[in-house]
Amino acid sequence: MLYAFELSGEHEVLPAAEVFACLKIEGLDFRPFIVVDQCLVVEITGKEEDIENILTGPITDRLAMTHHILKVIGISENTPDAILKLAEDFDSSGYIREGQSFVVRAKRIKHHVDFPGEFLEQKIGGCIYRKGFRANLKNADVEFRVILSEKAVFGTLLSSIDRSAYEARTPQNKPFFHPGVLMPRVARALVNLSGIKPGDLILDPFCGTAGILVEAGLVGARVIGIDAQEKLVKGARMNLEVFKLDYVLMEGDACRMPFKEATINAVVTDPPYGRSAAILAESLEELYSCALNEIQRILKPGGIAVVVSDKAASEYGEKAGLKVLNIYAQRVHRSLTRTITIFQKELKNETGNASEELEQK
Numbered sequence: 001m002l003y004a005f006e007l008s009g010e011h012e013v014l015p016a017a018e019v020f021a022c023l024k025i026e027g028l029d030f031r032p033f034i035v036v037d038q039c040l041v042v043e044i045t046g047k048e049e050d051i052e053n054i055l056t057g058p059i060t061d062r063l064a065m066t067h068h069i070l071k072v073i074g075i076s077e078n079t080p081d082a083i084l085k086l087a088e089d090f091d092s093s094g095y096i097r098e099g100q101s102f103v104v105r106a107k108r109i110k111h112h113v114d115f116p117g118e119f120l121e122q123k124i125g126g127c128i129y130r131k132g133f134r135a136n137l138k139n140a141d142v143e144f145r146v147i148l149s150e151k152a153v154f155g156t157l158l159s160s161i162d163r164s165a166y167e168a169r170t171p172q173n174k175p176f177f178h179p180g181v182l183m184p185r186v187a188r189a190l191v192n193l194s195g196i197k198p199g200d201l202i203l204d205p206f207c208g209t210a211g212i213l214v215e216a217g218l219v220g221a222r223v224i225g226i227d228a229q230e231k232l233v234k235g236a237r238m239n240l241e242v243f244k245l246d247y248v249l250m251e252g253d254a255c256r257m258p259f260k261e262a263t264i265n266a267v268v269t270d271p272p273y274g275r276s277a278a279i280l281a282e283s284l285e286e287l288y289s290c291a292l293n294e295i296q297r298i299l300k301p302g303g304i305a306v307v308v309s310d311k312a313a314s315e316y317g318e319k320a321g322l323k324v325l326n327i328y329a330q331r332v333h334r335s336l337t338r339t340i341t342i343f344q345k346e347l348k349n350e351t352g353n354a355s356e357e358l359e360q361k
């Protein structure tokens with residue numbers, strides 16, 4: 001069965017990477033089908049009801065950079081004729097039941113089509129009406145949706161991501177604010193890229209105001225934060241308390257962490273960039289080098305570290321023995337482009353040799 005993820009346009013590749021990470025976390029058997037501008041279609045194998053319970057439950061709750069999830073009816077060229085043929089020909093069973101009402105919504109992505117969405121909504125509505133269903137624009141049982149990108153993706157709406165919840169957690173709305181915080185949607189996407197599951201231990205060794213830890217705690221992880229400044233540790237506590245999360249915080253040094261080797265499932269962190277955030281180290285290079293050594297030491301084999309920096313962190317991680325899985329650039333403003341590096345600690349096989357990696361899809 002095909003499912004479509006209507007992606008936010010806030011980054012070219014992160015939204016799709018976040019979807020892949022969440023599908024993997026939930027153990028779904030999937031393969032990418034097509035990716036067009038702001039829409040990813042995946043094929044998921046398994047019992048439809050089980051798949052849809054997972055998509056509309058934990059995956060909808062976790063995703064930050066997706067707007068909607070659809071059950072796909074068909075994919076066509078993005079011309080009115082091709083789309084209307086899909087709407088005319090599809091078998092409605094499996095998408096809408098007898099007696100249910102419907103609405104049709106068309107979403108134009110950027111400049112990919114030059115006809116108005118409303119025109120298509122009416123025409124598709126006519127096709128569905130002729131199959132014996134009645135429209136209800138205000139309170140429909142089923143929403144048919146067509147995403148008009150480089151292709152047209154037609155389906156029914158399974159769920160919508162509550163993006164306003166991320167706005168509500170904006171740093172300025174939290175009890176303790178300090179500049180230089182990641183926005184909650186970015187922090188959540190990074191937490192998802194780390195692959196952590198509920199109950200796993202996640203660490204942010206440069207936790208600041210706990211922006212990352214709050215998002216990790218909200219997906220059910222047990223969170224640990226370290227920061228060199230006492231006032232930030234106090235502030236992080238205030239922010240975590242609001243959400244009643246399971247956390248441990250300590251004032252300390254990311255270069256000397258009080259944890260045993262191979263005890264942490266994942267690390268997601270945003271170390272200082274050497275601009276405004278304070279550094280507890282001789283230099284930024286020294287800080288990156290020793291912190292990445294520590295991160296490699298405390299991560300469990302196979303564990304992921306997501307490191308945000310304004311300069312390449314990959315060489316420091318590789319020197320520490322971590323493998324680079326992916327590097328993403330994220331433009332924040334004219335003078336700041338963040339680098340997001342995804343590292344993995346190698347898995348060891350029984351003879352102690354490095355074995356094949358769990359590559360991120």
Ligand SMILES: C[S@@+](CC[C@H](N)C(=O)[O-])C[C@H]1O[C@@H](n2cnc3c(N)ncnc32)[C@H](O)[C@@H]1O
Nearest residue numbers: 206208209211227228253254270272278279280
């Ligand atoms: C860019 S800020 C992190 C912002 C954070 N993501 C947030 O949500 O607020 C970097 C943090 O690293 C802390 N820091 C600097 N040197 C450190 C060190 N050696 N060990 C631990 N924390 C350190 C700073 O106090 C600062 O709070």
